[in-house]
Amino acid sequence: MVDLAFSTNAYTRHSLPTAIRRIADHGYAGVELLGDDPHAYFPEFTETDRENLLEALEETDLAVSNVNANTAMGYYDDAPPSAFFEPSIIRADADAREWRVEYTKRAIDLADTVDAPAVCLATGRPLPGTMPEVAREHLLESLSSILDYADARGVAVGIEYEPELLIENTDEVLDLLEEVDRERLGINLDVGHAAVYGEDVAESIRHSAGSITGIHLEDIVGGRRGKHYHRIPGKGDLDFRAIFDALDDVGYDGFATLELYTYPDEPDRAARDAYEALEAYV
Template sequence: MTRRYAVNCSILFTELPLPDRPAAARDAGFSAVEFWWPWPDRAVPSDAEVDAFCQAVEDAGVQLIGLNLYAGDMPAGERGVLSDPARATEFRDSVAVTVAIAERTGVRAFNALYGQRLDGVADSEQDRVATQNIAYAARQVGAFGGTILIEPLARGLNGAYPLETAADALAVVERVRAEGAANVKFLYDSFHLAGNGEDLEKVAREHAADIGHVQIADVPGRGRPGTGGIDFGALFGVLDAIGYDGWTSLEYKPQGPTAGEFDWIKEHS
């Protein structure tokens, strides 16, 4: 099976200004990119900022295949706001921006970071609010064939983030589906799963039907394949065996200039 690679331009090519990254990905041989929410300090950027982001993708001639929903100030340590009852309006306002970007660029996969546990708010209330907000986002993007993605994050690196295992993430997927939103799937990320001790092959085989997107980085260190202990040849073989034919996004930290981070692909094309 021919593998389709995309570049996450929020972690790679960061030596360049954000508007220059899609073109850099193209020049490195990629036809598709994904981004975290481009404006970590606000849920609703200006129309001019949204236009500039979309124009950068269009001018580069690449496809935007993934976009994180607004997740708060990630550089400051936040990992989502959708489970926070006090920020539901803020989150839903950001979804309208997401829809506008999707209409312009054609992006159809949206990663919804759950949010960290809050002091003074019952876990059950945070889960209830999160379920409602994810279902809301799913309905909005479902109108044009979009999919919401739910992922666990690496333990110890993301604060009090409650989704650490595939089972944690899939429990959220099932809760949202029970609300009538069928277009919610599991984001399979090799770094977060393996870093938390999950068996990558077992997770892929047991949850093949629920995997909506794949991201990769090695463990430990979150570097490119070959810098850690994951057997990517075996992993890609399993993904082929379960029939995964979506994009494989490179979401790893470069160890030098980004343009030199892709030689490993020759062995796994």
């Protein structure tokens, strides 16, 4: 059976412990931890921060669905939107690429600490001057180091594809999994990303059977004809009955995590309304 979780990335105007406690108030069984500023930006995440996190999780009895390591905006003093996934694991600059590999390992450490089954990781965009085939070589090299580390700690790594990234759809991520051929590499499947790319979301889930490390949920208006903007379920065009039926068909029994970072001004409303819209399916 699928359980619902909610990502702390909707609560970026609140501390991580506060976000966890407020998410618990809305009935969720799990919480996804944002592995970035202002919650768990690893170069600045202290032992006191870790203790406060563990205290909040114990108090609320929430499980951790995933550590979201897709971004590292804390790396920049004033990050432009184009730097959303930078520095990435496909960055041409070797030092920047290695920084991101080590950052991902810290996310794995946190997942190990809080008994999360997985971390999610986006590949980033091939930047000007880096041909896609060279970026893929960097990706394979980075993943080899990351997965060696993850294997030793029993944590899965879910690649989250997204339009315009090096890995941007279901076929590409499945090809990557086949090429890398490592047990702990899988897919963090964001239903909105599949829809915006133009995929049938339920079929994307079925094609990914056995490889899904986590699910991100949000609604999207217009599918491929629309914009990539995360909305509360019921405020867009996705068929959540079909999505949950597909998850049932493939035997997925992990967490489905609401990722509604687009509601920083009203995260409690987003959490409450999303739960009410989806509780019938779980």
